[in-house]
Amino acid sequence: MNRSEIKDFPISRLRIELDKDGCYFAPDTRGMLNKGLPPDMLAGIEAWAAVRIAGRLTHLNMERWAEQHGLSEGRMSVLFRLRKAPDQRLAMNELALGLSTTPRNITGLVDNLERDGLVCRVPDPEDRRSVQAQLTPAGIEKIDALWRASVEAQTVVTKRFTKDELKQLRHLCLKLVQLMKEEMSR
Amino acid sequence: MNRSEIKDFPISRLRIELDKDGCYFAPDTRGMLNKGLPPDMLAGIEAWAAVRIAGRLTHLNMERWAEQHGLSEGRMSVLFRLRKAPDQRLAMNELALGLSTTPRNITGLVDNLERDGLVCRVPDPEDRRSVQAQLTPAGIEKIDALWRASVEAQTVVTKRFTKDELKQLRHLCLKLVQLMKEEMSR
DNA sequence: TGGTAATAGTTACGCACTTCACTATGAAAT
DNA sequence: ATTTCATAGTGAAGTGCGTAACTATTACCA
Structure with a gap:
């Protein structure tokens, strides 16, 4: 083929x-x-x-x-999220909530990011159950280099919509999400 | 937890x-x-x-x-597609195209459906490369029993939209798909 | 204060999905 | 007719992602 x-x-x-x-x-x-x-x-x-x-x-x-760029959508989202966090660091739990995914999924994503040297796990001295994902210098460099390009990659398609179409698309999708949240939590 | x-x-x-x-x-x-x-x-x-x-x-x-109901989204789509096909039978390739996925994915889905006795593979006498997925009686029974319920499950959320909102949502999503098709094929 | 419940994370497991490599078969071309 | 190319399907490998079960720690509460 x-x-x-x-x-x-x-x-x-x-x-x-x-x-x-x-x-x-x-x-x-x-x-x-x-x-x-x-x-x-x-x-x-x-x-x-x-x-x-x-x-x-x-x-x-x-x-x-x-x-x-050697990443995936999920891993890139993790890097992006960490970059915006204070000290480039977040608890696994906060990552899961922020990315609207399960803790288990975050474990896997951080596993791979850690393997690639972009993130490392650090224990939280305040709460010994908690583990924080910390961006390494290589991770910071990576996400800083990719950030603008990734935004532009997304806008390659969306810039062919009108401003009003984009607003409608966002509105309708989030309305769907909102209604599903209500339906799914019972 | x-x-x-x-x-x-x-x-x-x-x-x-x-x-x-x-x-x-x-x-x-x-x-x-x-x-x-x-x-x-x-x-x-x-x-x-x-x-x-x-x-x-x-x-x-x-x-x-x-x-x-012991299924997944992909497997249910396969069953649904086969039910609409003549003789409840389709080539793997046609399934892949119809579901907008890869042939390899169809192989996996049909593997699981065959394991559960809902589908069986039959060779195509016209083209010995081709394999057809054939709905078994159990498969027919299953999808017939689930069809209406699955439609209603989807409309649980969508019926809270107006008719015009639904048309807009479909239009904008498919426009996005259309533009992405153009962008991604180069 | 001692026991119960909630929380953070991970291991185990399974499925979906993609990409690539490979085989078998059919079609097309010279 | 033989070479060449395209097509159909699958094995191998890797990731993403979710659920359930489990451990460790913390919070609550009576």
Whole structure:
């Protein structure tokens, strides 16, 4: 299998077209669901599916970008977060909360960052249960060198939206998150 | 660690508030970025971050729902896709394209589905390279029993949006996908 | 103060997903 | 017809990520 083809395999044949309203939609998704589904539900499923695919592709996008610099999306987020913290240091727990992930995941990310010499674990003298992740000089150098480039990589796509579209996209995604928070915590 | 608390760990402390415009935003994200970043970029990053977190949580939501029925999001998508296919059968390759993922991932998903007796592999007599994934009677029964419930699980959240919001959300997410497709294939 | 509960982190386990390398088969070209 | 190239699927390896079970420490409380 050719190298260029494996690269765009996950995104290859998702057809996206314009509706009568000038809105994008996925003909395959709609075609597969419009049988035996009340139309008010269809709109919800289509939107949900669009969020899912956008989530998958933004994730893939970030992973590929980070991987060019020997990182991953999660590890880069950890570095970024630590860089903004006082003394470039945070408890594992705070990292988990800040990145909206599980403590276990942070353990794994910090494991790899420590292996690469970008972060080291230091015990917290105030609370002997707690472990702090501390940015090493190499880690500081790394994230400082990558910070602007990573921001620009993200804006490569978003700058092709209008300011109002970006606000709407943020608003609707966070509304979804907000509602899911309520639903999932029971 | 308490069971109820580990369940909502990944979504616990993401603060979401309303802007002056009546739009949701994440104060922590904005606060961490508004230093040393041109404001037109800030809007892009905030929207991007919102898509990322929405993607993560919708994924988690689907995984937890599917897991209650002994499945996962990916495996359920495979079952669903096969159910809609003629003779409840598709080549691995077609599955990969249809689900916007890699062939290797399909191999793994079908491995697990086959282990659970929901799917079986059958050789394609027309092309001896090709393998078809065939829904078993148990697989048909499973997806038929779950189909409506899974649709309703997704609409639990989306039905709290207006019809226009759903259209906008779909439109903007697919526009993002469309632009990323163009960017990523070079 | 002594016992119970909450908290921080990690180990163990499993699944999803990607990339790369490899095999087998089919198609195309000269 | 033989070489060459493309395609279908999978093994190997690595990461991300979540859940559950466990240890160590701290906080609470009666």
